[in-house]
Amino acid sequence: MSPTATIDAADIKDRVSALLAEHDPASTDRLDFLRAQFDAGLAWVRYPVGLGGLGAPGELQAVVDAQLRAAGAPDNRPTRNGIGLGMAAPTILSVGTAEQKERFLRPLWTGEEVWCQLFSEPGAGSDLAALGTRARRDGDDWLVTGQKVWTSSAHNARWAILVARTDPDVPKHQGMTYFVCDMHAPGVDVRPLRQITGEAEFNEVFLTDVRLSDDLRLGEIGAGWRVAQTTLMNERVAIGGRPVPREGAAVGPVVELWRKRPELRTHELHDRLLRLWTEAEGMRLAGTRLRQQLAAGEPGPEGSAMKLLFATNAQALSGLNVELLGEDGLRYDDWTLRRPEQVDYFGREAGYRYLRAKGNSIEGGTSEILRNIVAERVLGLPSEPRTDKDVAWKDLPK
Numbered sequence: 001m002s003p004t005a006t007i008d009a010a011d012i013k014d015r016v017s018a019l020l021a022e023h024d025p026a027s028t029d030r031l032d033f034l035r036a037q038f039d040a041g042l043a044w045v046r047y048p049v050g051l052g053g054l055g056a057p058g059e060l061q062a063v064v065d066a067q068l069r070a071a072g073a074p075d076n077r078p079t080r081n082g083i084g085l086g087m088a089a090p091t092i093l094s095v096g097t098a099e100q101k102e103r104f105l106r107p108l109w110t111g112e113e114v115w116c117q118l119f120s121e122p123g124a125g126s127d128l129a130a131l132g133t134r135a136r137r138d139g140d141d142w143l144v145t146g147q148k149v150w151t152s153s154a155h156n157a158r159w160a161i162l163v164a165r166t167d168p169d170v171p172k173h174q175g176m177t178y179f180v181c182d183m184h185a186p187g188v189d190v191r192p193l194r195q196i197t198g199e200a201e202f203n204e205v206f207l208t209d210v211r212l213s214d215d216l217r218l219g220e221i222g223a224g225w226r227v228a229q230t231t232l233m234n235e236r237v238a239i240g241g242r243p244v245p246r247e248g249a250a251v252g253p254v255v256e257l258w259r260k261r262p263e264l265r266t267h268e269l270h271d272r273l274l275r276l277w278t279e280a281e282g283m284r285l286a287g288t289r290l291r292q293q294l295a296a297g298e299p300g301p302e303g304s305a306m307k308l309l310f311a312t313n314a315q316a317l318s319g320l321n322v323e324l325l326g327e328d329g330l331r332y333d334d335w336t337l338r339r340p341e342q343v344d345y346f347g348r349e350a351g352y353r354y355l356r357a358k359g360n361s362i363e364g365g366t367s368e369i370l371r372n373i374v375a376e377r378v379l380g381l382p383s384e385p386r387t388d389k390d391v392a393w394k395d396l397p398k
Contacts, residue, residue, distance in 0.1 A: 007045075007056040009063050015040060015054075016067045025073040034076055034110040037068075043076075043109045047093060051105050058291070076111045079342040083153060083235075084108045084115030088161050090234045095178075095219040095227050104159070104180070116157035117235075118148040118181055118205060119228070123398070125150070126369045128163070129172040129225060130396070133207065135164035135179065142166075142179065142217070144187075144210040150363070154190045154203040155339055157183045161231060163224045168394040175393055176224030180216045187211070196355045198335035201343055233303050235364050244284055250314040251280040253346060253353070254321045264324045276317050283309050301377035308370040311360035318357040321350045329354075 023036045037043055038052045042064050047053025069075075078085055085108070092104055107113040124131040133146025144164050154160070160181040167175035181188070187210040192200035219227040247255050258265065258273060283306065290306055322329035332351030345353055361367040375381040388396055 007054055007060065009060060012042075012045065012056065012060045012063045013067060016042060016064055020068075020071050020073070025068075025071055030074045031110060031112070033074055035106070037073075038106050038109055042068075044089075047105075051093070051101055052109055076109060077342075080156075081108070081111050081114045081153075082342075083117050083161075084113070084159075087117060087231050087235045088115045088159070091161065091178075091218065091227065091231045094230050097215075099215070100180070100218070108159075113158040114153055114156045116151050116154045116160045116183070117231075118151060118154075118160045118162040118207075119231075120150050121147060122149050126366050128228065129176070130393075131163060131165060131176065132398070133162075133164045134168075135166050135177060135212075137166075138211070140214050142212045142214065144179070144181070144207050144212060146207050148205040148207070150193070150202055151190075151205050152202040152363070153341075154183065154205050155192065155200075156341055159183060160205075161218075163228050165393065166221060166224075169392050170222075171390055172388065172393040172396065173225045174222060176228070177221050178218045178224040178227040179212055180218060181207075181210065181212060182216070185210050185212070192337075192339065194337060196358060197352060199338050199340060201340050232365065233301070235307075244287070246281065246284065247277075248284075249280070250317040250345075250353075250357070251277055253350065254317050254324070257321065257324055261324070264326075269320070269324065272320055276313060276320065279309070279313050280317070283313060301373050304365065304370040304373040305378060307364055308367055308374065311367055314360050315357045318350070318354040322354045325350055 019037060019040050019042060023033050025033060028036075034043075041047075041049060041052065041054040041056075043052035045054050045056040045061050045064060046058035048055055076085075089105060089108055092100055092108075096104070104113075108115060118133075119128055119131075121131050121133060131146075133144065133148065135142045135144045142164075144162070146164065148162075151160075160183050162179045162181040163176050164179060165175055166177040169175070183190070187208040189206040189208070190203050191206070192203055194200050195202070254273060255277065287306060290302060329350045332349060332355065334352075343356065345356060365373075372384065376383045
């Protein structure tokens with residue numbers, strides 16, 4: 001069948017069967033299998049042919065994943081490269097050149113190359129457009145100097161998505177440009193940031209005259225803010241709209257504890273759990289609609305609402321979990337400085353989940369900023385006054 005013909009679930013199943021027949025998961029090297037899956041168009045079925053997809057409806061990816069899972073096929077360890085899969089890949093697909101798509105998407109999807117995000121700075125967290133990291137032209141290259149912070153996975157990353165200021169003489173939203181940064185380049189210094197859990201899953205990154213060739217620029221010069229919006233909208237869908245089973249994610253451990261330990265129950269706690277369970281189920285169903293919207297095109301500001309709800313629900317549930325356990329819920333004594341490849345939310349004790357959930361309302365966009373986005377772009381309420389909108393970045397107070 002032609003790759004451009006209409007593809008349905010039966011066609012997808014045939015393609016998966018052909019992949020499994022040629023590459024038996026029991027005897028095929030894990031990486032070789034993942035590369036073959038990408039080349040067969042079964043990595044992201046909605047992506048174009050040749051880029052890991054078939055140009056098929058996005059909902060058919062679930063058919064692929066279920067059939068491969070039943071056959072014992074390996075996955076690409078998505079939690080290890082969440083920034084690459086959820087943020088870098090859709091941005092590259094949206095604005096990247098043909099050469100950039102060909103170079104980056106395959107090793108990104110297979111997990112051979114992990115990605116991180118160099119956006120936030122000590123003086124530009126919620127106000128990303130105020131960033132001061134500079135990229136200045138040097139012939140066919142760019143020299144990047146500045147500091148980024150709260151960078152998850154930077155210690156494991158091969159590449160980063162980076163926004164830097166290329167023109168300080170125009171208003172802050174207009175003078176930024178978006179790059180792919182080589183994390184192995186001279187001048188990149190990654191330092192751990194220890195968190196409340198004792199771990200250092202994220203970092204601060206210092207950039208000193210890091211030389212990037214112009215072919216690592218994503219989008220037009222000065223269009224960094226517009227390109228970054230593509231990234232951020234996809235990030236919020238990736239965090240708040242990820243597929244979970246019923247009673248999965250944060251609600252799962254609490255419900256399991258409630259059923260196993262009837263002596264912990266009270267009427268007041270029952271009402272709280274019921275409210276949070278209902279909220280989690282509503283989020284799960286809304287997430288399905290959001291992913292369908294994403295499969296049909298670019299995500300909208302609704303992803304900000306999902307990410308906001310994810311943060312508040314996870315924090316409330318982790319708090320309820322600790323409260324149900326009483327003294328046992330307060331036990332957390334593993335303060336070893338570790339540099340994990342991924343966050344293990346649900347393989348750890350309730351105390352860990354409670355502490356780690358505190359970051360949910362900061363990472364991926366603070367809850368305060370997300371409320372503004374929902375108010376202005378979803379509900380159509382008036383925006384807040386912005387006195388710096390037309391002021392050149394160099395003239396803003398620092």
